[in-house]
Amino acid sequence: MIRAIDVCKSFEDGRLVLDHITASFQPGKTNLIIGQSGSGKTVLLKCLVGLHRIDSGQILYNDLCFSGAPLAVKREIRQKLGMIFQGGALLDSSTVIENVMFPLDLFTDMSQSEKEDRANFCLQRVNLTNANRLYPSELSGGMIKRVAIARAIVMNPQYLFCDEPNSGLDPKTSVVIDNLIQEITQEYNITTIINTHDMNSVMEIGDTIIFIYQGRKWWEGTKDDILDTDNKELEEFIFASAMARKVRACQGR
Structure with missing residues (x-):
């Protein structure tokens, strides 16, 4: 609360x-x-x-x-805390999976494979698959918001x-x-x-x-x-x- x-x-x-x-x-x-x-x-x-x-x-x-x-x-x-910003606020120079893993890179000591597994789980949870290697410029507005949600929940x-x-x-x-x-x-x-x-x-x-x-x-x-x-x-x-x-x-x- x-x-x-x-x-x-x-x-x-x-x-x-x-x-x-x-x-x-x-x-x-x-x-x-x-x-x-x-x-x-x-x-x-x-x-x-x-x-x-x-x-x-x-x-x-x-x-x-x-x-x-x-x-x-x-x-x-x-x-x-998880945050979903108005415009998505994805990192333009990073791929989808790199964007989702970003909080894990900053705040955890997880291995690379563990971070990728967690990021993939969150992407699957928001019904976004086969987009890991795409960049934000290649995504639709709805896909950007789903990536932002996945990133917001990646730290539980x-x-x-x-x-x-x-x-x-x-x-x-x-x-x-x-x-x-x-x-x-x-x-x-x-x-x-x-x-x-x-x-x-x-x-x-x-x-x-x-x-x-x-x-x-x-x-x-x-x-x-x-x-x-x-x-x-x-x-x-x-x-x-x-x-x-x-x-x-x-x-x-």
Whole structure:
């Protein structure tokens, strides 16, 4: 479990980006953070993984205060984290299997054959075979995301963070990626946190959902609760997201 307790974060210009955010993210669940651009959802995700230092409050991994932990403890926790970046963030000059093995090269003493076996297992788990020697430039958008997922789980993480995992993907591929993330979350009992504005993802895999509005936690519930919401700002966000998706679908025809 990951908990944010009364978290505040300001930028250097003094603008308050996160305003006393309190939230819990459960293991074995797909925990979604939604909100319009500039709402603070990406900043919250970066605070949870330690890329931003919070001004006040606490971030706890189980019962350990991550935000106030010594550097050595933070490093130990970070080795239990997996991250899927918005664009995949693969190393262009490395092959698929080299990209997946990269965390093993950095953080383990495994032999080359052991690393290759582990990487191949993860690639098979994301239904990506016969692509080991390809480079990122030779992959489709969906394949890049699957390689990124394989790399994110290669260290057997307890916590998985996904920043807009469906960005740039067509609707059909987006569903494949959503289902894959949900399957892995449940299979390995991972605490998964997904930052997204894709309402299809929300309605398909949103076990718990937090809506951030102007830096505050404005609404919290499940994908079933969201259908009956009377929260004006959330309703406007849902409508805008649906319209944007229709526009992208029409442009792709």
